[in-house]
Amino acid sequence: MTPTDLSPKETQAPINQMESEEAQRYYSATQFQLIWWRFRKHRLAQVGAIILITMAVIGLFAEFFGPYTGTTRVSDAVLVRPQAPQFCNDDGCTLRPFIPGVISERNPETLRMETKIDPSVRRDIYFFVEGEEYKLLGKFKTNIHFFGLKEGSIHLFGTDSLGRDIFSRVLLATRTSLSIGIFGVVIAFVLALVIGGVAGYFGGGLDYAIQRLTEIVRVIPVIPLYMGLAAAFPKEWSSTQVYFAMTLVLALVGWPTLARRIRGKLLSLRGEDYVIAANLAGAGPSRIIGRHLLPAFMSYIIVDLVISFPFMLLSETALSFVGLGLRPPTVSWGVLLQDAQTVRAIEQAPWLFIPAIFVVVAVLSFTVLGDGLRDAADPYQVSG
Amino acid sequence: MSDTLLEIKDLKVHFPIRSKNLFGGVTKYVKAVDGVSFYIEKGETLGLVGESGSGKTTVGRSILRAIEPTAGKVTFNVDDETFDLSQLTDKEMRGFREHMQLIFQDPYSSLNPRMTVRDIIAEPLIAQKLATGDEVDERVREAAALCKLNLEFLRRFPHAFSGGQRQRIGIARALVSRPQFIVCDESVSALDVSIQAEILNLLMDLQAEFGFTYLFIAHDLSVVAHISKRVAVMYLGQLVELAPTKDLFYAPKHPYTEALMSAIPEVNPDQEMNPVHLDGEIPSPINPPSGCRFHTRCPYTQDNCKTDIPKWEEIEDNHFVACHFAKTLTLKGAEMPTSVDAN
């Protein structure tokens, strides 16, 4: 045969007849579709994602879901035990959930105020009830709460020693802690992307200098650094200022790890055959970065972000717990846990530990979500 | 020679190895390519063979400036003008990319998995703005059709394809800018035998139709022999022999070529193989042996091989060799296969 034999029939191999619609869909699927399909097989990661989304929604609308504001004190309800809603009591069952009444009295031996359940009183729980006024999302003035009582008070997670509702406070703290994590990660990430990106793309002496700088930052012991930085916050700073200062501190400590990973990934991508091919096709640096490197990079970036989240959360919690981070009246998980520092708390009011459960669940969720994303992130390794 | 498309003279590629001190001082060099010269005529295929570590891939890539050459000239003829590629800036070089392309070994890693086949093939056109609008699609379709790709496939992503199909996509990308010179770097080595034959046929058909010039780099000698008009043999960063294919295979003048030829697997079970034994290992390109680089493993080595560097000489018409004893040694070439025809 000679080249002129390239008849049209021969130039087009037929598409396999047996090819199902599903296969065709798969063949023209984009990177993110493939990632999504693979992620959907990862049950645990999805559970993690759902938990985190729920937390975020609840945190965002904390004032609505919580029956009280974070600072409201109920003076006759100090250290109330968590109250579980019930449907039945001695009088029989109803469809509407209720909680039994609470009476506060002084213990004649210890002379402490103690709360007791009064099963004879029934307090019905209503949904979308009017309560304290607040601004939804900081904007819309309203007084509707998701649930609440018409008289008396309800404390699903109990109250603290000042009579504040822990459930409401935990919801508010969820918002603070998650948002501080998000800001921390985003700032750290921008720093890492610029620094690691420059080092990875240009290489050479610049890379060397940046590498050494990163190492220096990495070897500084974290706790003294935190303590130093936190002690530098002026006492007169408002809680908002402290809040933003905290995100900065977290980002400054968190970026080197991310920068290293970004640099490493860029270096390995730069040597990929298809990047060399783009180079040989005559593509300039901006086209190579924008069209070839960044898309390949996106999936890893997302995974890295999710994975570095728990670190931020835990750092914030730890710092606030030891009193170096956020200060009251700001509530975060760490701040809430400050109340649970004493032996007395463990003995008498173990429910003060409930915020810790949120920390653990959030960190675990991020970890399993990160795992799932990592497995799904490179959809080409198996099919490739 | 007026028909010369590409000529390289004394090409050197040295990679610095950083020593581990604080200031990253450079101390040693890996001499991957150390003084290689050859020319390629328009429309011919020059084969380049050698063992792993011989520097053959580096030669191909430094011609294309995918690796920066350390020294030497790479002259390239375009429209009766001659350019020294090694002197061009990166930006100027980009303008030349349309004339020269590379077909990779690995059909998996060489295609961006995140781009559709159409975008992959169109990349050279778009990156250099060689075409715009509908012309891009037209030329992509034309290139795909030449490589026997179903045009329905253009919307798909590389993960939909097998190795052979992917390699055809890679070839379509290489020819879409209508280059004159294509480096095939082990382009069929990763493919199954049946697919390999098809790709070789395709490359030869395209050459016949468009007059492409190939530098065909491979370690499989039968494949190289099949497609090349002339073949160059590389050892430790230098050429040891270059000759028309039949001369090189059946009448080699360099002991290393003889060893390579004797090692070609013999398909006929009746014919016994007698591979020449080379002593030891291929030496390190950081400290190559003195004199003739092959002297440490050469079965015919003499005293002066250790000290004198052999000259690169044309000892017969078009037959170049670098060996002190090229004229006196009688070397055995590849076995002419006796017919093992089917039926």
Place this chain on the structure above:
Amino acid sequence: MANTKEITKDNLLEVRNLKISFKTDEGIITAVDGIDFSVKHGQTLGIVGESGSGKSVSTWSIMRLLPKNSIIDKGSSIQFHRKSGKVVEMTKLKANSRELRKIRGGEVALIFQEPMSSFSPVYTIGNQIVEAVLQHRDVSKEEAEEIAVDMLDRVGISNPRQRFRQYPFELSGGMRQRAMIAVALSMNPSLLIADEPTTSLDVTIQAQILELMNELQEELGMSIIFITHNLGVIAQVADEIEVMYLGKILERGKTKEIIQQPQHPYTQALLEAIPRLDRLGERLTAISGDIPSPLSRPVGCPFYTRCEKVMPGICDIEMPKPTQLSETHTVYCFLHEEKDV
């Protein structure tokens, strides 16, 4: 084919009706679909096939070295003659049983394409051979060291005493492949499975390794299963050849029969596809089309989608039955089945 129940005396290994499938996300993939083969004492069986033919899977299953998601069909049988003379049914052995471990390495050894991954990077070559010898042979540590040095010497590694103390990364690819053969042979196996042992090596080293394997076989009298995708490599080493395609055997016979009188269109095409020195510059006869995906395996003869001599209505209905062309030469093709009738 005679489907006798008991393994014949000349055979070291007899595999009957082997069927292996994998559970994957996309569904169940049948990698090996009811194949038979046997290895005679002291002989070399070559298994030739392209990617997806199931050639590696079928032999790794002999050592029960398949991934967890694999299923060996209940009707499969792998009978192996142990050194003691006992015949074992390998498919019946428990996954971690003592007997299986004894056979694995001790009587059946495996070498494969990438020698680097078969060595631990943190122990010396010598250390790893000694370890293997001690596990499978009843010798003292000093004797084991002697055996190791002797083996390194035998596989053509110069300065074996010095190499003994080197780490895998200090050796070149060819040396590592020799060292891997040394490890495999130091346990004195009766069957050596070589899975593409020369594919990643340079031609000169490939030739040496092939020569070495031939020599060692003559010396030690073991049997070899040599797996490759390249018919050109196998002609020099195999006594018998089986040609596999998509999990089925299409042709089997003595090496000469397969290379000089191939009868199956696939075998013929494979041979034609190899570039040959006496036909320089000629167009190669390629096999049109691509190897089908294991998920959409053709019904009938697996090769019919690419076969030049396909007979519609025959080849795409059912798998052809074996046709015995000579005592040793069998082909699975309707072209020959018809001739017989």
